Amino acid sequence: MTLQQIHLFEMRRLEMLSNTIFGVAMTLLAYDLPKASSFAQAPDWHDVLRVYAQPVIALTISFVVAGLFWFSHHRRLAVAPEAGRGVVFLNLFFLLSIIILPVTNGLYGSYRLDGVVAVIYGFHLLAIAALNAVLWVLALRGRHDPQLLATALFPVCVFVLGTAMAFIEPRVAQYIWCLAFLAPFAGWLAARRSA
Template sequence: MRRLEALSNTIFGVAMTLLAYDLPKASRFASAPAWRDLANAYAQPVIALMISFIVAGVFWLSHHRRLIFAPEGSRGQVFLNLIFLLSIVMLPVTNGLYGAYRLDSVVAVSYGSHLTIIAGLNALLWILALRDHRNPELLATAIFPVFACVFATVLAIVAPSVAQFTWRLAFGAPLAGWWAARRWPPRAN
């Protein structure tokens, strides 16, 4: 798992850096741009980059926390981790589309589906890591983003302009974990 951790650091770092690849280049402008030109060229791509960068950062933190919590894993868990990392590698692709066409339903649903896959794989890995432990806080924190992403993706089908604000619901995961810990406290041995 230590080698997987080193690989994941590299993959997350490269993917998070490549998020900026689709930002408009200065050569797009024939002369020095006005403020309005800059806003028109950069607003949507920068917003998408910030959302995806924060999402990737949160999943990177979760991934490392999980590897610390469960420092050993089966061959199947390592393979599932590699699939999870593949979903992170693909984030710059859907981010580029979302940055350019975030109000298009097909693109918003594609982006949301991708975020749902990432959240789902992360949750599955946490479920495997927690299978011998009763920790409702960590479980709720891992599962909550899946529901938030599914909700935002379904909303993107009919209202992509509203869905762009609902991805943030996934950041309520710590609150869901806090609530679960209070609702189902650990049993005394």
Template sequence: MPAPDDLFEMRRLEALSNTIFGVAMTLLAYNLPKASGLSAAPDWTELARTYAPHVVPLMLSFIIAGVFWFSHQRRLAMAPQAGRGVVFLNLLFLLSIIVLPATNGLYGNLRDSTVVAVLYGLHLTVIAALNAVLWLLALGGQRHFDTLAGAFLPVVVFLLGTATAVVAPAWAPYFWSLAFAAPLLGYFSRRRREA
């Protein structure tokens, strides 16, 4: 255990993380097509053809970032102090969030590409794995299986989705969307334990 003067108050990291998540989630929309690429009087078909391929990845990435923001906030509240190693691991986690608009932009423009779909899936897996490791550290050996199940489910789901992207990139988002079940899994596990 770190000495008291080596502990870092996580509320400072919380302020930084709120800013990082807010900026990253806003920048997800940066790669949407511009109106200048449309005809002077676009019809519904042209709008759908232009925007639909970009809106689905944007919504997926926004919701994924939101779920990880929620998890991050809960984790910081559970462990209000941490040593330098945990702080640096949190910064690495936040770095993986900062990169999300870039991989989302690639995926939104080239989602039929196997390489791009796998890259996006690997990025989601890294975010989920860092989150899971941080939960393990925050719990400090306590056996909160409901919390750990909710933290590790996205890792498994993103790995399955990434493996699917290798052979069928169009099917990968369906697997990745299953990660949204993680908060529900944790909720139902807690209710069952409390009953």
């Protein structure tokens, strides 16, 4: 065993921690949904939409974003099963950004159309995507894999654009953020172009 191998961390341990963090964070997204006690009497369709529409839209965006980043995180750990201390700490910051997701999701679910709240939520999504992209760049060092790189970088571009739109028109930002779900398609296009 070389000295370099002694200082490497087995990422499968981080994988167990990340499964727990993602699972708890994704479950807590539903915590801020309105309770049935929000209604004084049995609600009609209009009441249900008025009370639940914004929080459910925010929950859906956040849940799918978290799910996609969970998938990306596990793929990245498979690509780079060992890493040094710096990459491990960067992964911990990435997981911290996931832990905070229920907080910004609750804020966004309550005040989705407010410009300040939409920008805060957008910056949070951008931070998650940027940390993920940096970790992918580090995992792919010395490898030529345009598909994985494009899949990691595409959400960063989308969240930059969506957050910029949140400054101007918060109502439109949510639709731009949803384009991040096309990241696998962007990776497929990058792979086709390089072939």
